[in-house]
Amino acid sequence: MLLSVRDLRSAFFLDEGELWAVDGISFDVDAGETVGLVGESGCGKTIVALSILDLIPYPGRVVSGRVSFEGRDLLDLSPEEMRQVRGAGIGIVFQEAAAALNPVYRIGDQIADVIRLHRGLDRRDAKREAVEVLGAMGIPEPEKRARSYPFELSGGMKQRAMIAIAMAGRPKLLIADEPTTALDLTVQAEIADLLRHIQGEYGMAMLIISHDLELVAEMADRLMVMYAGRLVETARTKELVAAPKHPYTQGLLRAIPVLGAGSDTPLQGIPGAVPDLLELPSGCTFHPRCQLADDECRLEPPSLVDVAYRHRCACYKVSAQT
């Protein structure tokens, strides 16, 4: 097992109160595997990534739990050791490449920095390697692009450069947080193809975080659905899409206007809105929006239990099938 997260809890300590963005999450990622983490805005999915990398901004922090990567407990590492893990062990791609790239350094230099830091190459070799990585990410004229500043690149090219930086340290795990969200449809498709391609090439594991269930379903072996700080359902992709068990997952799949479904296919939203993490409902946090909810659901939050082979669900109304 490459990455193992156990009962992770992360909170922000605000003047208005404690905001539990991640409230007891456990999952594993095996070497070479692609896992998708999906959920709507504000469900805490990005904070899961930031917790793993110890990058949660003040006033938030990981409060409890265990994150082990290649057998080491990441939450016990010193800041210096953690820096080595970020980049060399775990690479990250953020949604806004424009904000994540340094605007005053050339693209090639930003990649070469990572290579020198994590792979110990000298300046000249690192620069040569940087050009090679850019080329491998499908950037045309990589020598020329290595000398460009971020503002000179289109949105799609910036995201490729961002992925190049993440891949430059040859990570064993790539975490991609909404890697295609800010991009146009045709460019989105290119970046999704690139991620698939480099995974085939380098064989690293991927954790893809997105609000777009359709996109993640095309890339991931397994899916995890998150709602208000907790995982509500996990299963192999095909099974989750074909036979979702949790009422939230079912609602989410019904709400997606799948292209080609025809205009008279009824579209169903989920009543209500995603809850404010500062004012979470009691018990199962989905209960105010759930058709099946009864008194039991309002008391204690349900835990994630096996409901089918490699299929876990957190709902009192879903019983195990044998």
Next chain:
Amino acid sequence: MVRTMTSDPTAADRSRPGDVLLSVRGLKTYFRLGQGWAGKRDVVRAVDGVDFDLQRGEVLGLVGESGSGKTTLGRSVARLVEPTAGDIRFDGGDFRQLSGKELRRARRQLQIVFQDPYASLSPRMQIGQIVAEPLRLHRLVPPSQTKERVLELLGRVGIEPYFIYRYPHEMSGGQRQRIAIARALALEPELIVADEPVSALDVSVQAQILKIFLDLKRTDGIAMLFVSHDLGVVERIADRISVMYRGLFVEQAPTDRLIRSPLHPYTQALLAAVPGGSSTAGVGGEPHRQVRGEPPRATEELRGCPFESRCPLAEQVCREVTPALEPKGPGHDVACHRVG
């Protein structure tokens, strides 16, 4: 199998065949950028010559990627930005010639719902005031009946009466978008220009708002120019779809026809890029095909076909002559030299 050409009976009553509500011809909207080097000023050709008609009660979906000009086209039609050239005939009148009082009166019939419900509602007004404002400005109901009408409008969009004293910041994105729709409805418009009205919302909420738009179409027979980058959303509501690329329409057709048998290489690429694909595979289906490159900059004067640089079928004529939109099937127009 699925037909969208025939609209619902209620809408059909209102839209007699050939009853054109909006007619746009040769519309161009250019933006001049700031002073460039050596006095050179770039011009962005956001809308670069567009023609279309919209029947009463009809919903035209306008799709395209960012920078394609779809938002500017919607705003130009409403004259929120002044077009550079072209004609807009709305409800029989020359909409571009109107000014002052006449324009205000005409705008009653033409309402807009924007993408960002956080920016489009005044943060200092209560919900009730926001919805009452258009009623008051256009003197549509006597003051004594305003509240009753506001509650009726809020009911239409699924907002409980006790919300009238709340402020926008107390409401979720979906609720705000409902308010924006109620405000547009207050004037009983013939046409709503909806600019990415569900794009900022979560999927579970998006479907709720889309259902309200469907209700306005079916029950009130309101015509719409529905701008969106999301083809799945547009498929649910539009009778026809126009595909925009670099300020031009490259293809337009009845919804099912466009989605099931697109002819323009760009439309095909766009549909193939949708996760799940244009096939009926849906969620978890086969991965999409790859399309390369990005659109040309709209600051350069167009020579040849705007899609030429990315098109797998491009040949010499495509580099030299800009193709015109020509009929290639029933209600199906395509601007491409290579489509037979």
